[in-house]
Amino acid sequence: MHAEQPVRPGRAKRLPRAVRERQIMDAAVDVFSRLGFHAASMDEISEVAGISKPMLYAYLGSKEELFATCIRREATRMMEAIANGVEAEEPPDVQLWSGLRAFFGFVGENRASWQVLHRQASSQGGPFAEELADMRGRAISLVAALLVHSSDFTNVPRAGDKEAESLAAALVGAGESLADWWLDNPEEPAGVVAARLMNLVWMGFGDLVAGDVWHPPSRRPAPDQGEDA
Amino acid sequence: MHAEQPVRPGRAKRLPRAVRERQIMDAAVDVFSRLGFHAASMDEISEVAGISKPMLYAYLGSKEELFATCIRREATRMMEAIANGVEAEEPPDVQLWSGLRAFFGFVGENRASWQVLHRQASSQGGPFAEELADMRGRAISLVAALLVHSSDFTNVPRAGDKEAESLAAALVGAGESLADWWLDNPEEPAGVVAARLMNLVWMGFGDLVAGDVWHPPSRRPAPDQGEDA
């Protein structure tokens, strides 16, 4: 992102609507993530976006609509990033591992998005929470399905839906919390953090303190960016 | 015609300061938990508390001070509940188990407190987040210490501080998330939910899908309420 015209001439350069909308959304995500929904003002968003307030209203509607749109956009981006990262044909543990890597990779490269999604959206009572809870619910369902599927691999009586769902909720929460912790301790690469969570949820403390760790089946390194654990 | 007891006589009965302060705090926790910090208005809190707004300011100071005080009070209550529940002389797994039971027990009986602590406090940028993050940090440190201590039980090289801390963050997050899930699916008793998380973090999915579960060493039932898993 390189510099704009350094001065604010009072009038912004004329741009097609789609481009402006993108700029505005980027500014909105930035401001919302820093200040939270209520403390963020439309004036500040418009200033960061480099345009005037009426443009905001003309393009994105009310403050609530704007926020909801931000959530939807960032949530979609994240879900897509994870979906792209998951290796769906692999056994359950590898699926989980690849999903975790994708998740932490996304968070690491999109901190503002993560702030908006995790901190802000969940705490506002409006339609946002719904929007967000919905996506979070889909993530949980996905993990729950993975868990149920895992137990099908074995001869164990298959876990109840409630049981799987609650475990999935715990896992998703662990991921969220660990992502937050990571933002405060960013010195470690995404892969290390992801591996740690993988070990926790797959092996459990009981095995970990006994020295047993999980590791991915050794194969050729992943095709895209190679973070090592 | 002598006066009945109308609901709001316009003037509240005279009460000693300490009692009023308690009432106000209870009302504040209630309103903050339902509406969040910003959407809650001092007018509504004073109405719920059954007194007028200037009393709020006279006793508890500004809105921010009031909120911070709420957080501190509820956080302290929760930490005490957990500290009382933990069986400190037992082996690590039993300590964790008793802590989890105490935690879910508290959440189940203090939903408003939990809402204020978990949802509201963390999302406001002010001194609250600090207050709350501080307590959360202490909880994480506690768990981290427990983990480090666990590995001392074995001959495994002891886990690094960072490693233990991040795992503790994940565990705390899992607990928080599961507590939220539980609020939406309240039909199960606290003990069952706690046991599920215990199994997840101690055994791991790997063992669980293979049919191995953790269970508490069978001893006399716990002295207080006996929830069975």
Place this chain on the structure above:
DNA sequence: AGGTAAGCCTACTGGCCAGTAGGTAAGGCG
């Protein structure tokens, strides 16, 4: 009883901010 202080109130101010009215430039196209 009378003093006094603690508890309580009604009714206002002032600032902040979402949202709008009404007008100006700039690219496109006949």
Place this chain on the structure above:
DNA sequence: CGCCTTACCTACTGGCCAGTAGGCTTACCT
């Protein structure tokens, strides 16, 4: 070249709400 559509602006309004000024009332104490 003039017209129109689209992008863009300055400058206001109106409501909500934190916080306050100033006054009333009841319990307790001597």
